Amino acid sequence: MKRAALFACLFALTPAAFAQAPSATGGPIVSQAERDATAERVRNGASCANCDLFQIDLAYQSIAGRDFSGARIRQANLSLATADRARFRGANMSLTNFFGARLTGADFTDANLEGATFVGAYLGGARLSGAALGGANFSGAELADALGLSQDRLNTACGDATTTLPQGMTIPAC
Known part of the structure; x- marks a missing residue:
C-alpha cells in the first residue's frame, strides 16, 4: 500500500515525456514557440x-525539392503530401504518417x-539505402522503382498483396 502511494506521488511529479522535446542536435530544449515558428517557415x-x-x-x-537532411521529423503528419526529390538523408522520421x-x-x-506508415504512398525512384525500416507499414505502397x-x-517492415516491390523481393504481411 505504501509503495503504491509512493509510486503515485513520484508519477505525479514526473513531467510528461512530450512536454520537453530535445533539439535535433541533442542541444538545448527547443520551446514550443520556436518549433511553431520553424514549422511556419517550412509551410x-x-x-x-x-x-x-x-x-x-x-x-x-x-515540400518538393526541399532539404530536411538530419532533421527530427518524428511523429509528423505528411499524409497526402508531395515531397518529390525532397532530401531526408539521416533524418529521424520514425512514426511519421x-x-x-x-x-x-x-x-x-x-x-x-x-514505425512509419507508407500506406498507399508512391516511392518511385526514392533512395532508401541504409534506411531503418523496422515496423514500417508499406501496405499498398509503390516501391517497385x-x-x-x-x-x-x-x-523488418510489412506490407500487403497490393505492395509493389523491386523484382525478386518480398515483404512480410502486416
Missing part, C-alpha cells in the same frame, strides 16, 4: 536541414523510418 517554403520539426503537420503540403504521399525521387538515405532496398531491411 511557407523553407528548407530545414537539422531542424526540430517534431510532430509537424505537413498534410496536403508540397506518409499515407498516400508522393515521394518520387525522395532521398531517405540512412533515415530512421521505424525504389533504390537501395535490401531484403534484410524489408523483412
Whole structure:
C-alpha cells in the first residue's frame, strides 16, 4: 500500500515525456514557440536541414525539392503530401504518417523510418539505402522503382498483396 502511494506521488511529479522535446542536435530544449515558428517557415517554403520539426503537420503540403537532411521529423503528419526529390538523408522520421504521399525521387538515405506508415504512398525512384525500416507499414505502397532496398531491411517492415516491390523481393504481411 505504501509503495503504491509512493509510486503515485513520484508519477505525479514526473513531467510528461512530450512536454520537453530535445533539439535535433541533442542541444538545448527547443520551446514550443520556436518549433511553431520553424514549422511556419517550412509551410511557407523553407528548407530545414537539422531542424526540430517534431510532430509537424505537413498534410496536403508540397515540400518538393526541399532539404530536411538530419532533421527530427518524428511523429509528423505528411499524409497526402508531395515531397518529390525532397532530401531526408539521416533524418529521424520514425512514426511519421506518409499515407498516400508522393515521394518520387525522395532521398531517405540512412533515415530512421521505424514505425512509419507508407500506406498507399508512391516511392518511385526514392533512395532508401541504409534506411531503418523496422515496423514500417508499406501496405499498398509503390516501391517497385525504389533504390537501395535490401531484403534484410524489408523483412523488418510489412506490407500487403497490393505492395509493389523491386523484382525478386518480398515483404512480410502486416
